[in-house]
Amino acid sequence: MKNTTLIMALICTFIFTSCKEISPCEAPTNGFLTDTDFQVKMGSSEAVKVFKDLDDAWAKLDYDTMKALIADEASFSFDDGFIATGPQEFVDKIKAQVAKSLAEGNKYEWTTDYAFALALTDDEDDATSIDSGDWVNAQFTSKNTNPESEIDSEIIYEYYHIVDGKVMSWSQFKKTIKR
Numbered sequence: 001m002k003n004t005t006l007i008m009a010l011i012c013t014f015i016f017t018s019c020k021e022i023s024p025c026e027a028p029t030n031g032f033l034t035d036t037d038f039q040v041k042m043g044s045s046e047a048v049k050v051f052k053d054l055d056d057a058w059a060k061l062d063y064d065t066m067k068a069l070i071a072d073e074a075s076f077s078f079d080d081g082f083i084a085t086g087p088q089e090f091v092d093k094i095k096a097q098v099a100k101s102l103a104e105g106n107k108y109e110w111t112t113d114y115a116f117a118l119a120l121t122d123d124e125d126d127a128t129s130i131d132s133g134d135w136v137n138a139q140f141t142s143k144n145t146n147p148e149s150e151i152d153s154e155i156i157y158e159y160y161h162i163v164d165g166k167v168m169s170w171s172q173f174k175k176t177i178k179r
Helices: 002-018 045-057 064-066 086-103
Strands: 029-032 039-042 069-078 082-087 111-120 132-142 151-163 166-178
Touching: 045 064, 045 111, 045 151, 045 166, 064 069, 064 086, 069 086, 082 086, 111 166
Parallel strands: 069 166
Antiparallel strands: 029 039, 039 111, 069 082, 111 132, 132 151, 151 166
């Protein structure tokens, strides 16, 4: 009986002395933003989910869901130089791209190759917004289905600034692969 009590006391002592308060982990940084004191760190899975929701809605041409994921003051920079402001201009541009793609004999589809979120460290200045939210980087591959076209496929790179569950800005770049 004495041994059991002693063992229980040792176990309890070990448990209580080995426990300590654990503070939340700060994501390690490993990058920089030129001419600033910002550092780059991993972003949130919530931002990637917003991206995935938008990508899914876009693939289904579900314009209402797309608009719901876009901030009213959002700015979108397309690979052709066109800049759309707000959800409606963005959707109108997408509708025009879909019509053009179908008229050229292509399917309007792509493969999402990857997406990940990055964030900037907080500059503790409420006047700046670049350090709010997350930046999702995504890559897509789009095969040309028109056999008469000289273009085989396109690699599309997009950057989404997502704040509070909505896309605030977006930039698109494209690399064309010829047959």
